[in-house]
Amino acid sequence: MSAAGGVKDETILEVRDLRTHFFLRRGVVKAVDGVSFTLRRGEVLGLVGESGCGKSVTALSLMRLLPKGGARAIGGEVLLDGTDILTLGDSQMREIRGRKISMILQDPQTSLNPVFTVGDQLRESIFRRAGGRTAQIMREAVAALRRVDIAAPEQRIGQYPHQMSGGMKQRVVGAIVMSGEPEVLIADEPTTALDVTIQLQYLKLLQRLQRETGMAILFITHDFGVVARLCDRVAVMYAGRIVECGPVQEVFEHPSHPYTQALIASVPAMTGPIGRLTTIEGQPPSLMDLSAGCRFEPRCRHAEARCREAYPPPVGVGPDHTADCWRLQPA
Numbered sequence: 066m067s068a069a070g071g072v073k074d075e076t077i078l079e080v081r082d083l084r085t086h087f088f089l090r091r092g093v094v095k096a097v098d099g100v101s102f103t104l105r106r107g108e109v110l111g112l113v114g115e116s117g118c119g120k121s122v123t124a125l126s127l128m129r130l131l132p133k134g135g136a137r138a139i140g141g142e143v144l145l146d147g148t149d150i151l152t153l154g155d156s157q158m159r160e161i162r163g164r165k166i167s168m169i170l171q172d173p174q175t176s177l178n179p180v181f182t183v184g185d186q187l188r189e190s191i192f193r194r195a196g197g198r199t200a201q202i203m204r205e206a207v208a209a210l211r212r213v214d215i216a217a218p219e220q221r222i223g224q225y226p227h228q229m230s231g232g233m234k235q236r237v238v239g240a241i242v243m244s245g246e247p248e249v250l251i252a253d254e255p256t257t258a259l260d261v262t263i264q265l266q267y268l269k270l271l272q273r274l275q276r277e278t279g280m281a282i283l284f285i286t287h288d289f290g291v292v293a294r295l296c297d298r299v300a301v302m303y304a305g306r307i308v309e310c311g312p313v314q315e316v317f318e319h320p321s322h323p324y325t326q327a328l329i330a331s332v333p334a335m336t337g338p339i340g341r342l343t344t345i346e347g348q349p350p351s352l353m354d355l356s357a358g359c360r361f362e363p364r365c366r367h368a369e370a371r372c373r374e375a376y377p378p379p380v381g382v383g384p385d386h387t388a389d390c391w392r393l394q395p396a
């Protein structure tokens with residue numbers, strides 16, 4: 066890693082006991098229910114887990130962009146550079162969003178406005194950050210497109226999103242996000258909607274941008290192969306909680322939570338092509354009807370009585386590596 070991209074032992078984002086629930090007529094969905102992690106300056110932290118485990122709701126909570134209709138962050142703290150952004154007013158949050166903390170969504174279609182050219186959208190973002198004169202902003206916009214490997218940016222800048230391929234649109238989203246010079250980037254499955262051949266190019270682009278800028282990335286994926294390629298540390302999420310967290314190599318070599326072990330066992334080879342998770346036997350629990358105990362207990366081959374009674378506290382299992390499992394508790 067370059068000096069700019071080097072991981073510093075300094076926390077930029079700290080999430081403490083975050084709880085985001087959906088209050089629906091048929092009950093309360095505990096989508097995020099006690100999530101804690103830290104993101105350090107200059108690192109890429111992977112957030113991995115099966116579909117529906119609460120990854121996107123975690124991300125949207127950090128951006129303060131929860132869907133309308135019953136979703137509320139009811140507890141916890143999200144300290145961005147020391148400030149709890151859950152306590153900020155909407156206008157203060159608008160100042161921070163897109164500048165200190167930014168997000169790339171799965172589908173570029175939802176990030177781009179179909180009625181404006183990509184140049185309009187890019188110039189607005191550049192102007193918001195730094196102001197400036199039209200000609201200067203135009204030059205910066207062209208440079209921003211070039212930086213994300215868009216060929217002939219002078220022509221592309223006048224086009225509308227529908228005139229571009231999915232991969233190119235996602236690169237435009239990347240250019241817009243980078244123009245805000247965020248310190249924290251949340252990338253929520255940013256390659257899932259792209260063709261397989263384009264996915265790897267996009268990951269390489271993100272990796273380069275990370276190294277050039279030194280921004281910290283929370284990279285959300287259900288794909289452990291991508292974690293191995295891109296991330297410094299990984300947090301494994303299951304049914305609204307992070308069940309294991311540690312350096313990528315350490316977690317791959319010594320997976321400690323039975324859920325992580327099952328996930329890793331399902332990945333063919335870490336050095337091979339990007340692998341998808343195969344399914345683990347059984348179903349994740351309903352987030353509307355969670356037991357007091359470990360959420361993985363019904364699917365766990367090591368389950369004991371105490372696993373049903375109370376949620377296990379995190380146990381240090383290696384350097385910078387923790388897992389929430391009763392079996393790991395010292396006797």
Ligand SMILES: Nc1ncnc2c1ncn2[C@@H]1O[C@H](COP(=O)(O)OP(=O)(O)O)[C@@H](O)[C@H]1O
Pocket residue numbers: 087094096114115116117118119120121122123132352
């Ligand atoms: N708009 C919504 N209304 C009600 N429940 C939702 C909504 N969005 C998500 N959820 C609930 O939150 C859980 C976590 O969703 P999400 O964070 O999108 O999962 P993923 O890990 O696949 O990103 C889902 O299983 C679902 O029960």
Ligand SMILES: [Mg+2]
Pocket residue numbers: 120121122253254
């Ligand atoms: Mg998601």
